[in-house]
Amino acid sequence: MRNNKLFKSILITLLFGGIFYYITYPPLNITNPTFWFFALVIAIVFIAIYTMYELKIGISDLIHRRRIKKTYKEYKLLAIIPLTLALIIIINIILSPLFNSKEYYNRIKVDTTGDFSTDVKEVDFNKVPLLDRDSSLKIGDRTMGQMSELVSQFDVSDQYTQINYNNEIIRVTPLEYNGVIKWLTNRKSGIKGYITVNSTTGEAKLVKLKNGLKYAPSGLFNENLYRKLQLLYPTKNFDSVNFEIDNEGNPYWIASVVKYVGVGLRRNVVGVVILNPINGKSKYYNVDAVPNWVDHVYEADLILEQVADWGKYKKGFFNSFIGQKSVVATTEGYNYLAQDDDIYLYTGITSVISDESNIGFILTNMRTKETKYYSVAGAEEFSAMESAKGQVQQMNYTSTFPLLINLNSRPTYLVSLKDNAGLVKMYGFVDVVDYQKVSVTDSSKGIKKAAEAYLNEVDLADEEKTQIIKTITITEITTAAIDGNTYYYFTDEENIRYKVSIKVDKNNLPFIKTGDTIEIEYNNESDVINITKIYN
Numbered sequence: 001m002r003n004n005k006l007f008k009s010i011l012i013t014l015l016f017g018g019i020f021y022y023i024t025y026p027p028l029n030i031t032n033p034t035f036w037f038f039a040l041v042i043a044i045v046f047i048a049i050y051t052m053y054e055l056k057i058g059i060s061d062l063i064h065r066r067r068i069k070k071t072y073k074e075y076k077l078l079a080i081i082p083l084t085l086a087l088i089i090i091i092n093i094i095l096s097p098l099f100n101s102k103e104y105y106n107r108i109k110v111d112t113t114g115d116f117s118t119d120v121k122e123v124d125f126n127k128v129p130l131l132d133r134d135s136s137l138k139i140g141d142r143t144m145g146q147m148s149e150l151v152s153q154f155d156v157s158d159q160y161t162q163i164n165y166n167n168e169i170i171r172v173t174p175l176e177y178n179g180v181i182k183w184l185t186n187r188k189s190g191i192k193g194y195i196t197v198n199s200t201t202g203e204a205k206l207v208k209l210k211n212g213l214k215y216a217p218s219g220l221f222n223e224n225l226y227r228k229l230q231l232l233y234p235t236k237n238f239d240s241v242n243f244e245i246d247n248e249g250n251p252y253w254i255a256s257v258v259k260y261v262g263v264g265l266r267r268n269v270v271g272v273v274i275l276n277p278i279n280g281k282s283k284y285y286n287v288d289a290v291p292n293w294v295d296h297v298y299e300a301d302l303i304l305e306q307v308a309d310w311g312k313y314k315k316g317f318f319n320s321f322i323g324q325k326s327v328v329a330t331t332e333g334y335n336y337l338a339q340d341d342d343i344y345l346y347t348g349i350t351s352v353i354s355d356e357s358n359i360g361f362i363l364t365n366m367r368t369k370e371t372k373y374y375s376v377a378g379a380e381e382f383s384a385m386e387s388a389k390g391q392v393q394q395m396n397y398t399s400t401f402p403l404l405i406n407l408n409s410r411p412t413y414l415v416s417l418k419d420n421a422g423l424v425k426m427y428g429f430v431d432v433v434d435y436q437k438v439s440v441t442d443s444s445k446g447i448k449k450a451a452e453a454y455l456n457e458v459d460l461a462d463e464e465k466t467q468i469i470k471t472i473t474i475t476e477i478t479t480a481a482i483d484g485n486t487y488y489y490f491t492d493e494e495n496i497r498y499k500v501s502i503k504v505d506k507n508n509l510p511f512i513k514t515g516d517t518i519e520i521e522y523n524n525e526s527d528v529i530n531i532t533k534i535y536n
Contacts, residue, residue, distance in 0.1 A: 009050040017042045025230040031260035032237050036088065043081060088263050095262040101313040101320070107266060108306035110362065114372040116411055120339065120363070123405040123414075125447045127338055129162065129169045129199035130416055130424065132400040136160050136171045136197040138422045143195055143204040150175070150192055150206075153182050157217070159243045162199065162336050162343060163295040166247055169199045169338045174243050174251065174277070176218040183220055190214045190278070194243070194251055213251065213277040225277070229255050232282055233273060240299035247293050253277055254294055257284070258302075268306075269298055269369075290367060295343045297367050303345050304330055307362055307371070311349065327352045328359065333381055333401045342367055346404045348381055349373065357383070358432075361404065361411075376411055379435030384413040388428030391440040392417065397425060404432070408455060416443070429454035456487075456501065467532075468524075472498070473517045488512070489528075498522075500531035508534065 020041065026034040097104045131139070137160060144156045154175040162171050174194040177183040190212020197204045215225045222228060229238055239256040246252065255273040260266065272290055275282040290297055311328035312320045319325055331348035338344070343366045348358040358380050364371040379387070385399040395417075402413035407429070417426040417440065424443050427450040431437035439457045441450035472492040480487050486502040488509055498520070502509055512518065521533035 005050065005053040009046060009053060012049050013042060013046040016045050022227075025227045027230060027237050028234045029237055031263055033264040036085075036263065040081065092262045092265060095265055097309075097313055097317045097320075099317075101317040103261075104266065104309040105313040107268065107309050108303070108364075108369065108371055110307070110310055111370075111372045112375070114374055116374045116376060117406060117409040119372060119374075120337075120404075120406040120411075122409070123407055123451075125200075125451065127167065127169055127200060128403065128405065128414065128447065129336065129338065130414075130427070130447065131171075131197065131199045131202055132416065133160050133162075133171065135202075135400075135416075135418065135422055135424065136199065139197050139202060139204045140171075140173060140195045143197075143206055144175075147206060152178070153186055154178055154191060155218075156195060157243070160197070161242045161244055161296060163244055164338050164341055164343055165196070165245065167341075171197045171199055172243060172245055174213060174216060176216060180220065183218065183223075186212075187214075187219070187223065191216055194245070196245075207249065209251070209278070211278050215253070215275065215277045215280055225253060225275075228280065229253075229273060229275065229282075232275075233257075233284070236273070236284075237267075238273075239267065239269065239302065240296070242296045242299075244294060244296065246291075251277055254296060256297060256299060267302065269302070272297055292341060292367075295366055298364070298369050300334055300345055300366075303364050303366075303369070303371075304334065304347060307347070307349075307364070324352050330362075331358065331381055335401050335403055336366075337363060337404055350380060363404075374411070376432060378411070378432035379413070379430065381413065384430040384432075384435045384438075385415055387430055387435045387438045388413075388415050388417060388440055391428070391438060392426060395419075395425070399428065402430070407451060412454075431458060467521055469519065469521050469535075471517060471519045472496075474512065474514055477512065477514055490531075496529065497527070498529045498531050500534065504531060505534045508536065 021038070024038060026032065026038040029035055137158065140156050140160070144151055155178045157173045157176045159173040160171040161173070162169065165172070172194060175191050177186060177191065192212055193206055193208040195204060195206050215223055215228050217225050219225060222231075225241065226238070229241070236257045237260065239258045241253055241255045244252055244254050253275040255275065256269050257271045257273060258267045259270045269287055271284055271286045272294065273282050273284050274294070285291070287297065307330050311330065314326050320327055328349050329352050331350055334345055334347040336343050337346050345364045345366055347362060349360045349362060350358050357378065359377050360373055360375040362371055362373045381402050384402050389397060389399050397417040397419060400416045400418065402415050405412050405414050411432040413430040413432055415428040415430070416424045417428055419425050426440045426443055427447055428438065428440040429451065437458050439450070439454035441453050472490070474490050475493055476491040478489045480489065488500050488502070490498040490500070492498070500509065519535040520531045521535070522529050522531050
């Protein structure tokens, strides 16, 4: 009789467990916290069902409390639940930074020997992502709104993955089913396409597919993307899942697979599953064998988490909050930098004491996790954003999080200033080392003109370089108007060329003529020397 009750309890529990697994699809991996939640629910259900069978007794037995004491004694196995939870907690404490700070520090290898001007190429304004994610969202929604035959059936996903697509920086996002009914009526043909937004030009395209996407987050039952992945690879721990396209424009889901230490500790990517959303075919790649066209293997929050541990535990656990010698932290924001065929994550590194300044910054390859730290003391990103906004504070513009670029061999922040409608109205350049060196220019003039205006202003304001005083005789003089400012161009008797803004000496410059001998001051030698002062 008892075996019969046990068999029925197991059978009902298995039936419940199968349904519950299909609904929640947790990874069958003891290092994943969600597995233990699933196991706990199954254990509770089994015990509850078996207990109901055991306590199925008569009223007389219940009144006289017969068999109740015996039944309770039989359930000493209930203690295995709190004991298991306690064991997990103890194991995680042993594996925590308290005893393993070195392992946490080494979660990411950071090269501190890099040189910014050498490692980061001079900015190419034809490949600079001037539009942030919010602006891309608005453009994508507007593009979708123009497709009357699709807008009632599909929504635009908020994925907007930034990728390097055939040397163009774009954000790509799929369409999604617009609710359960739309899934039922469209699932046979699938989701019709995806949207790309050029992050430099703002050009948006709706790419229609001959064969629609079958597997998506908005799909139901076996066509739900996350259920599909977990059922194909039941023991793997999936982390981020990004939508990308290969060099031919074919869509794929890129699902990062992570490994934990203990239960849910020190996650790290060990590979990716690339799933074709049209036919459901997939392939697992070890992290060192991922195809080059894939841009996002590591998610931003994982990189930031690992860099935070690198900055925190260099000198041990207790030093991270007592003394805090050599302890640094990442700033609150991040952005992406495109270089070669890869996407890099950028974030600033600051001291643990909030002082509105950075001591350097890191760049991490999102495909390989190669990370370099550059020691450049300068403005914290939000200070740079406020500095740019302050130039046109009467306009009440909002600033995008800065892009870090190499402009004229020096690290420079580039921001876009947007109005309330999310439209980019101005470009702002801010010197990383000195955020007082800032220039904002109307976006209608183009990004290259904005960069020229900034460099002209920086050259005039640069007081940190060695001052050179020289007497020259002018052999040739011309003038030019650049962004509303008049510039004078001199050639001296040694055929050396100079330039000087009218702002330097507006009272005397208009009267200088060929043959005059003047005493000038400048900061550095170059093809065209920028004069910073003229002596009377």
